[in-house]
Amino acid sequence: MTTNIAIATPGNRKMPVYLDYQATTPTDPRVVEAMMPYFTEMYGNPHSRSHLYGWQAEEAVEKARGQVASIIGADPKEIIFTSGATESNNLAIKGVAHFYKERKNHIVTCVTEHKCVLESCRHLQQEGFDVTYLPVQKNGIIRLEDLENAITDKTVLVSIMAVNNEIGVIQPIKEIGALCRSRSVFFHSDCAQAVGKIPLDVNAMNIDLMSISGHKLYGPKGIGALFVRRKPRVRLQALMSGGGQERGMRSGTLATPLCVGLGAACEIAQKEMAAESERLHYLRDRFYKKIMEQLPEVYLNGDLEQRIPGNLNLSFAYVEGESLMMGIKNLSVSSGSACTSASLEPSYVLRALGVTEDLAHTSLRIGLGRFTSEEDVDYAVSEIVSHVKRLREMSPLWEMAQEGIDIKSVKWAAH
Amino acid sequence: MDFNATAPVRPEAIEAVTAALRGFGNPSSVHRFGRLARRALEDAREEVARLVNAAPSTIVFTSGGTESNALALRGTNRARVIASSIEHDSVLRNVDAEIVSVTRDGVVDLAALENMLAQDRRPALVAVMLANNETGIIQPVAEAAEIAHRYGALLLCDAVQAAGKIEVDAPALGADLLSLSAHKLGGPKGVGALYVAPHVELKPILSGGGQERKLRAGTENVPGIAGFAAAARAAREGLVQFAAVARLRDALESRVARLAPDARVFGAHLPRLANTSCLAMPGVSSETQVIAFDLAGIAVSAGAACSSGKVEPSRVLRAMGVDDGTANSAIRVSLGWTSGAQDIDRFIEAWGGLYAARSRAASAPAA
Numbered sequence: 001m002t003t004n005i006a007i008a009t010p011g012n013r014k015m016p017v018y019l020d021y022q023a024t025t026p027t028d029p030r031v032v033e034a035m036m037p038y039f040t041e042m043y044g045n046p047h048s049r050s051h052l053y054g055w056q057a058e059e060a061v062e063k064a065r066g067q068v069a070s071i072i073g074a075d076p077k078e079i080i081f082t083s084g085a086t087e088s089n090n091l092a093i094k095g096v097a098h099f100y101k102e103r104k105n106h107i108v109t110c111v112t113e114h115k116c117v118l119e120s121c122r123h124l125q126q127e128g129f130d131v132t133y134l135p136v137q138k139n140g141i142i143r144l145e146d147l148e149n150a151i152t153d154k155t156v157l158v159s160i161m162a163v164n165n166e167i168g169v170i171q172p173i174k175e176i177g178a179l180c181r182s183r184s185v186f187f188h189s190d191c192a193q194a195v196g197k198i199p200l201d202v203n204a205m206n207i208d209l210m211s212i213s214g215h216k217l218y219g220p221k222g223i224g225a226l227f228v229r230r231k232p233r234v235r236l237q238a239l240m241s242g243g244g245q246e247r248g249m250r251s252g253t254l255a256t257p258l259c260v261g262l263g264a265a266c267e268i269a270q271k272e273m274a275a276e277s278e279r280l281h282y283l284r285d286r287f288y289k290k291i292m293e294q295l296p297e298v299y300l301n302g303d304l305e306q307r308i309p310g311n312l313n314l315s316f317a318y319v320e321g322e323s324l325m326m327g328i329k330n331l332s333v334s335s336g337s338a339c340t341s342a343s344l345e346p347s348y349v350l351r352a353l354g355v356t357e358d359l360a361h362t363s364l365r366i367g368l369g370r371f372t373s374e375e376d377v378d379y380a381v382s383e384i385v386s387h388v389k390r391l392r393e394m395s396p397l398w399e400m401a402q403e404g405i406d407i408k409s410v411k412w413a414a415h
Numbered sequence: 416m417d418f419n420a421t422a423p424v425r426p427e428a429i430e431a432v433t434a435a436l437r438g439f440g441n442p443s444s445v446h447r448f449g450r451l452a453r454r455a456l457e458d459a460r461e462e463v464a465r466l467v468n469a470a471p472s473t474i475v476f477t478s479g480g481t482e483s484n485a486l487a488l489r490g491t492n493r494a495r496v497i498a499s500s501i502e503h504d505s506v507l508r509n510v511d512a513e514i515v516s517v518t519r520d521g522v523v524d525l526a527a528l529e530n531m532l533a534q535d536r537r538p539a540l541v542a543v544m545l546a547n548n549e550t551g552i553i554q555p556v557a558e559a560a561e562i563a564h565r566y567g568a569l570l571l572c573d574a575v576q577a578a579g580k581i582e583v584d585a586p587a588l589g590a591d592l593l594s595l596s597a598h599k600l601g602g603p604k605g606v607g608a609l610y611v612a613p614h615v616e617l618k619p620i621l622s623g624g625g626q627e628r629k630l631r632a633g634t635e636n637v638p639g640i641a642g643f644a645a646a647a648r649a650a651r652e653g654l655v656q657f658a659a660v661a662r663l664r665d666a667l668e669s670r671v672a673r674l675a676p677d678a679r680v681f682g683a684h685l686p687r688l689a690n691t692s693c694l695a696m697p698g699v700s701s702e703t704q705v706i707a708f709d710l711a712g713i714a715v716s717a718g719a720a721c722s723s724g725k726v727e728p729s730r731v732l733r734a735m736g737v738d739d740g741t742a743n744s745a746i747r748v749s750l751g752w753t754s755g756a757q758d759i760d761r762f763i764e765a766w767g768g769l770y771a772a773r774s775r776a777a778s779a780p781a782a
Contacts, residue, residue, distance in 0.1 A: 015448070255606075258604070332449075334444055
């Protein structure tokens, strides 16, 4: 068996330039270092309360819980460790819906949410719950009036993500939180793409449940967390029961090294967020400016201002998407979210923005992050520019457009 | 000496986890980073499948044994679930299960099981673990499966404690679903798997991106899974040596018997995991023993780790008809591949000391 993955650290020039930080991030070496002792010497079961191995593990887990709580302004007691943001989202949405189902049966979410939020809602619809899927504006952001109008006295939960995984736009979380609180509706936010990228405060933002992912913030895969507010108390039904760990909301032996890794990742992100954000802003702007200077007919998907610094989502008109992806194989970028990237379907997020099918097909999601250098950016820009130019030169549509023919007005003969 | 709670991570597994943590990528991404992660994932699936003699396509990776059991129980959505009284809490607490008792020997009562199935013909799922976590007693899973199938029921086998300690052949056992945990066999915590026989219809409990053949959404924990595979391989290759741990365990038990004729060992005459000993020191509470052993630098447990925060008489022993007093004085010793003769010496010294103190206290005149 070959478990050795080629050392795929960013900056290794034998590997493509990694520009897919919204799919997953490399585990920060400092995080790996923090985790290692819990694999080797301190391997106790954190629930074994009767011996030293167990105590060491429990102490480490509790420290990590504090680090996770700190980055979102929560109390450590409000943090439940899970196996990742998918589980957190499932637990928040299904767990709250099931717990309160005798009294309320309506959920409000948004069409551009992550698959696991949408699928959890569809699952609940099959059980008889009502779900309202809010549309988004052309810039990817919801209208607060739409949300206000959607909430009824049967609404138990509003689930709106803080940062979109494909287009990086930031929803008005504080306003949504205030609205939900004033209408006594629980507010869940999928913050997998937001934690460590933008400042978050569960109290200032009136967030009742928040999903957190380890591997999206330079922590390990296989771990996430769910913030569950204690005052006013949010209750939920567990997805998996057993030993009663995590205050009965999530049974299963906690993975000490993974908890420690998530905690360390949060601490690093909290400390470095401001500086990192500034650096990524500079790189992102440089990327965007250079592309726009060198290529006409490139469209940015999603709002530029209300957006995390580490994301661009660009559509290149008159280029065939698959050919572009094949051309830029020295760059690891994605055309949509990782979950759906193996399928050739255009992104449902871009379609929700009203992006036409042809432009949705030629979009690239460019994710910049902690280990992206200026050199990476410049190399990526030159690769994209040269391949887009090459592909356009071969395109009859591009030629027609250059001659001033409006492609949309052309009536194609059926063959 | 608490290997059944969790085991030290094997060096092979640490190496695999570390290597995979340095590489990265989302296995669902189509670019090179993603494809490398995908390859590591599929290699690991083959290795874990080999541990239970199954096809790789039958293995669904989860976050651990608890999730595997929850997925099996909730995902099959059967009208009835019949579980043995000695199942792990992650089997008993996920659904309202009807309980089939165990005999005084701690073995599931097959006649009772058949009776229950015969009396109510609604579609059922029967849950019988392969080896009990507290006593190590091996259960007649193949026979239970044969009975279950005769009545159209599915069989879930929780093999979390057995895998890596004895040979596990999921198809030969007739299991329709079989749960595994990485950390019990020297892999990392936070990873497990569910074997799902090809004919079994299962619905996910985690909805989302459609990973794991739509049975378990969520970005796969590639480093953890790679570590699981490396541990599974080491465990599979070390099964023969593991069986030899019985010599240490048996030495421990016979030395205890020599020290204290009133000590009791549960399941000594039955097929048991080679590493597990569940033994009672009459008159001394489990809690006192566990604390005394901890002071002597020995980690043992009273019952299962999940519930060991609260020391209650072992549910498993009570299910076997052991009286509360005796059950209250039982501890579990579970050895592993790193255990040696010196561990037994230390244990006997501590056990003997505690037993002698008890005898002195018992014979002292009342004040």
